[in-house]
Amino acid sequence: MRFLFLGAGAIGTYVGGSLASAGHDVAFIEQPLPAAEIARHGLVVESVSGRREVRDVTLFTDAREALDAGGWDIAVFALKSFDTAEAVDQLVATARPVPTILSLQNGVDNEPLIASRLGADRVIAGTVTTAIGKPGVGHVVEEKHRGIGIAHGHALSAQVADALNDARLGARTFPAAGPMKWSKLLTNLQGSATSAILDLPVGAIFSDKRLLAVETASLRECIAVMRALGHDPVDLPGTPVRALAWAVERLPQSVTRPIFTRLLGGSRGDKMPSLHIDLHAGRGRSEVGHLHGAVVRHGASVGVPTPVNAVLTSVLEGLTLGTEDIESFRRRPEALLARLP
Numbered sequence: 001m002r003f004l005f006l007g008a009g010a011i012g013t014y015v016g017g018s019l020a021s022a023g024h025d026v027a028f029i030e031q032p033l034p035a036a037e038i039a040r041h042g043l044v045v046e047s048v049s050g051r052r053e054v055r056d057v058t059l060f061t062d063a064r065e066a067l068d069a070g071g072w073d074i075a076v077f078a079l080k081s082f083d084t085a086e087a088v089d090q091l092v093a094t095a096r097p098v099p100t101i102l103s104l105q106n107g108v109d110n111e112p113l114i115a116s117r118l119g120a121d122r123v124i125a126g127t128v129t130t131a132i133g134k135p136g137v138g139h140v141v142e143e144k145h146r147g148i149g150i151a152h153g154h155a156l157s158a159q160v161a162d163a164l165n166d167a168r169l170g171a172r173t174f175p176a177a178g179p180m181k182w183s184k185l186l187t188n189l190q191g192s193a194t195s196a197i198l199d200l201p202v203g204a205i206f207s208d209k210r211l212l213a214v215e216t217a218s219l220r221e222c223i224a225v226m227r228a229l230g231h232d233p234v235d236l237p238g239t240p241v242r243a244l245a246w247a248v249e250r251l252p253q254s255v256t257r258p259i260f261t262r263l264l265g266g267s268r269g270d271k272m273p274s275l276h277i278d279l280h281a282g283r284g285r286s287e288v289g290h291l292h293g294a295v296v297r298h299g300a301s302v303g304v305p306t307p308v309n310a311v312l313t314s315v316l317e318g319l320t321l322g323t324e325d326i327e328s329f330r331r332r333p334e335a336l337l338a339r340l341p
Ligand SMILES: NC(=O)C1=CN([C@@H]2O[C@H](COP(=O)(O)OP(=O)(O)OC[C@H]3O[C@@H](n4cnc5c(N)ncnc54)[C@H](OP(=O)(O)O)[C@@H]3O)[C@@H](O)[C@H]2O)C=CC1
Pocket: 006, 007, 008, 009, 010, 011, 012, 029, 030, 031, 034, 078, 079, 080, 081, 083, 086, 087, 090, 104, 105, 106, 107, 128, 129, 130, 131, 132, 133, 134, 274, 287
């Protein structure tokens, strides 16, 4: 198959590099500097399949040039959710036919946004549960191998999953996008905003009773919202989401604390949550509004209160924009607890 990736970051390099080394035709649209570096040095993918150097990829820095090259079966959104709207605008502005889009992004609102601009039959929902670290431009390390979910409902869904499996990426298909994407969202919330706000590793969050209570409340809000929307949790590749939801909803924290500390503390391998990486790299942008913030927005639409996710979203957005002071929260759980209901 011919894949055009938007973004050669962690996910783009990992999935695109793996597909290229399995013999698929892969190109990327990226910013000029990383594109030039990748064109010079190629991609390096370190995974359970070993270390692969991949040179046989094409780099574009402009959407029109990429679409003029033509013949793409799939365009893959491998960018942060805060870049989705602009990326769709760039594709539409070329006035060229846009291929079907596969979103591998976290968050639950990317596919609806893409569908609203291009049509529901132009988008495939995907989700990556493997954790990928990016030590350098075009260089990725698989921190925890799990797999990729692809939703049925598009004529190309099965073919895309087969291609990902050719590349040993552990793809599985799912009957519906909603439960798959919301189940991934639930796993993304774990220790994510709290770790970023407090500059603490996830293990330290789960071993602190007070912070475990915050995590439990945040996850319970998400489960209540997804159930109100009609999405029951489903297990994802390498990720027992139903057991997680059951434990969060039913078990007392004295029981969940040792389990969560052991299992969730290391669920991203050595990788810190993306919300932590983006805040502390000073990126000035955060996906929190698309993760915890999505729980709040969808909660409002179905009448489910989400006060904990609302505070986590607003504090982390404030830290990202510089309207909150990072030092006043760094390793100070009591500062965050004082803001929470
Ligand atoms: N890393 C991981 O382990 C996992 C990540 N995800 C999700 O996958 C998505 C991508 O994450 P990740 O790969 O880590 O992010 P990265 O920041 O590593 O990569 C995104 C890349 O896309 C580039 N980009 C931004 N806008 C455009 C555009 N319009 N056209 C082409 N390229 C563009 C960015 O450039 P610039 O930096 O210059 O903006 C950046 O290089 C996110 O939604 C994330 O939550 C899901 C599962 C696991």
